[in-house]
Every structure is written in structure tokens, then in C-alpha cells.
Amino acid sequence: MRSPRSFFEPLAIGAPQPLRAIPPVPSRMIHFFDPGNPKMVTKLPSLATSVDVLLGNLEDAIESSRKDQARAALVDVACTTDLGTTSLWARVNALNSPWFIEDITRLVSEAGEQIDVLMVPKVEGPEDIEFVDRLVALLEARAGISRPLQLHAILETSRGVANVEAICMASPRMQGVSLGPADLAADRQMKTTAVGGGHPGYLVREDPPGGDVHAVRTTAQQDLWHYTLARMVDACRLAGIQPYYGPFGDIRDVVACEDQFRNAYVMGCVGAWSLHPVQIDIARRVFTPDEGQVAWARQVLAALADGSGAVMIDGKMQDDATFKQCANVVALADLISERDRLLESRSDGRST
Ligand SMILES: CC(=O)SCCNC(=O)CCNC(=O)[C@H](O)C(C)(C)COP(=O)(O)OP(=O)(O)OC[C@H]1O[C@@H](n2cnc3c(N)ncnc32)[C@H](O)[C@@H]1OP(=O)(O)O
Ligand SMILES: O=CC(=O)O
């Protein structure tokens, strides 16, 4: 653990000063693309008019034989593609893989000014973040990078979940954490075979009516991810960083994808991954505050001018605590409407 007095000191001579706060930029959808797939790459300028974050993926889903090609292609995308105000992130391979050292070295050295966030998979504890933190600082210093790269951890092992608070607080570079349900399920030996979503066997059943255990009873499927997501959200908020739901693999099941994303949004997450273009609008819809809720929140703020006291609106008591919840909703809505204005103007510019 670092001393609070030196927490914000650069970890290498000549590396940029770490950020004191996470930049307030919306990241409702982290849209994954395979940088080695030319078809996907040609779509990036157009996708950049509708998504908050584009992420070049080098880890799982990229065949071992294509890792070097994908890495080189990602550097090329970073250096040659105009993405406007859309952030570019990169997911590197795991720390113990044969590709990690080249991923981090080339991305920081050759595209460190263009990439905002490095997503690090299978983070197990603070020592993983501390290692990447120092390495990135050395590479930044050597390349003369002017602004610090941020780090984002994927929570996808049991040990990672056990250490999530320490991971979130391991470095001022930490931007956020995503829940990785697919690898987490494998690591935990859960009896699922999917990327996110539920399982019909994980349910609760109504008690026997009148003690009749043979009666037909209602069942309701439960949320497999509730505990981990809630714990991750608390750990992120404790550290002042951003929580995200990760991937939803059943691309056809847009309804369940929207449910999964909305659970995460209501719980406090700021975004989710989109793996396919069809998931982009789902994430936008879910992670943009609902107009009715924003109107209500503005009404509460107006009724409690300095945020103290108690009033009744439509039969519901409002006080300092609901004022704070409503202030969060309004602040997010304002941030997002500014972002959507930027996306719209870029999209108009393209179509003319
Ligand atoms: C557990 C985890 O680690 S999750 C993260 C790792 N996984 C990923 O990153 C997967 C990213 N997504 C993909 O690779 C693809 O979406 C796949 C393989 C799942 C499906 O791809 P396809 O079979 O091509 O899907 P589909 O035919 O529906 O695609 C329709 C169009 O969208 C394009 N498309 C699909 N996914 C993407 C994407 N992520 N970004 C941009 N374009 C995409 C296709 O190229 C195709 O374009 P076309 O109409 O010009 O031919
Ligand atoms: O990387 C993501 C996951 O769910 O695994």
C-alpha cells in the first residue's frame, strides 16, 4: 500500500502527473472491436459518431495466431483514425500471457497519446495493478507521453472479487472496473455455459400454500450477479472510480441484455460493454437517465432549494437524502445531454 503523502507522485522520473479525479466523460457503452478485422475497422469512423468509447480488443476472442497482427493494427487505428470526441481504449492480454509485455510496450510507446484507458483482464489483487502502474510510468517517461494513461480492471476471478476494494484503491491511474461474468463463472466453477445472463436453476420457489408441498407453486429466477455487482459498485465508489457491467453474449436476446444492463444501471454502474452493433442502442437507452425521472428530480431540487429540510411531493417525503439522489440524476442527465450534443454534431458533419 502506498503512503497517502506520495499516492499522486509519478512512479517514474519524467512520467506525467497522475490524475486526481476521473475525467467526467460519459462511457455508457464500451464498444469492442477486433482491430485485426478490416471490416470492423472500416466501421470505426461511423461508430465514433454514436458511441462513447471504442475499445480495441487484444485478449480473449482474438485467436493466438492473430495476436501480433491485431496489436499492430490497433496501433495503426490509434495513430491514423479520427474518432472525434469518442475515447479509444485497449484491452491487453493477461499479465501472465506471452503477449502482455509486447501489448503494453507497443501501445504505450507508439499510441500512448491516443489511447485513454488500458483495460487489464483477470486482475487478482492490488499487486497486479501496482506492477502495471510502474511499467506504464516507465514507458510513458521513455516515450515522453504528456498525459497519464488510465487503468481499468476486469473483475473475473474469485481472488479478484475477494480483493476488489484493494484493486480499486491500488493506483491513481484506476479509472474503473468491469464485471467479467464469463471468466468469473469459469473461475468460480459455476454451472453456467454463457456470457452473462441467468440460469433457470437459480431460483426461489413460493412456500407450499397451506403446507401442500405437491401444489403448483410460483418460481422466480434470481440474479446470479447481484452479490458481485453490488460489491464491485461499493468498491468503486469507495475509491472514486467508475463501475461497469461487462459483456452479454446472447446477441439475439436483446430483451435480456437490456434487463442485465438496466439492473447494473439502477445499482450504480455507468455503462456496459457492447459486443455487437445491436447492443449499442440498448446501452445508450439504459445508461441515459429517463426523461420522466429527470423531470421529477428537477422538481425535488427546486422544492428543497438548499438541499435541507423536508417537504411532501405527490405524497412522497423528500429530504436531504432524496435531494442528493436527485442531484446525481440531474448531473448525469446534463453530462449526457452535452455528450449527445457532441455526437449529434459530429454525425451531422459526417452526413453533410
Ligand atoms: C467474454 C469476453 O471477453 S467478451 C469480449 C470479447 N468478445 C468480443 O470482443 C466479440 C466482439 N464481437 C464480435 O466479434 C462479433 O460481433 C461476433 C463474432 C460476435 C459476431 O459477428 P458476425 O458474425 O459478423 O455478426 P453479424 O453477422 O450479426 O454482424 C453484422 C455486421 O456487424 C458487424 N459487426 C459485428 N460485430 C461488430 C463489432 N463488435 N464492431 C463493429 N462491427 C461489428 C459485422 O462485421 C457485420 O458487418 P456487415 O453487415 O458489413 O457484414
Ligand atoms: O472478459 C469478460 C468476461 O466476462 O470474461
Ligand SMILES: [Mg+2]
Ligand atoms: Mg474475460
